[in-house]
Amino acid sequence: MHPRFEMTHLHPLFFLAEKYSINELKNKVMDAIQDFGAQHRILPGPKNITRIYTNTHEGSTPGLYSVLTRSSVRALSDGESEAQKLAYLASTTPDFLGDYLEAQFKYSARFRPEGVVDPRLRGEKGGFVRCFFHTHAKGEVCNLEGVGSGTK
Numbered sequence: 001m002h003p004r005f006e007m008t009h010l011h012p013l014f015f016l017a018e019k020y021s022i023n024e025l026k027n028k029v030m031d032a033i034q035d036f037g038a039q040h041r042i043l044p045g046p047k048n049i050t051r052i053y054t055n056t057h058e059g060s061t062p063g064l065y066s067v068l069t070r071s072s073v074r075a076l077s078d079g080e081s082e083a084q085k086l087a088y089l090a091s092t093t094p095d096f097l098g099d100y101l102e103a104q105f106k107y108s109a110r111f112r113p114e115g116v117v118d119p120r121l122r123g124e125k126g127g128f129v130r131c132f133f134h135t136h137a138k139g140e141v142c143n144l145e146g147v148g149s150g151t152k
């Protein structure tokens, strides 16, 4: 699959699922975004993030995923090109910048250079817990319930 598959198919599908509040579809698409990112070693770029923020509600999981993947890059990079991306996002997508700054405080322990988490890993060591990017209403069973072992 082409790396732009995420932008051309997965994100629009998420926008639709969010519009109609279909949690199971939202969660499956988020799982696919993570898996696709891990497999192809890609993460949302600045233009893609602007598009995500334009098309999702406040606090949506693709926005959070964008914030945390950019945070992991910043923790690992020398900063120059990441600073340019953040400057672009500051002018186009102020909401992203607010979420990004909040995440620096909230998740600072996860973005230390000696042990940076990879938000593309789901329920594995070095990533976030299985349902971190899921939305579950009260009583709703996770689509991954019974799949694999990964709740660590």
Ligand SMILES: [Zn+2]
Binding pocket: 027, 130, 131, 134, 136, 142, 143, 144
């Ligand atoms: Zn879940």
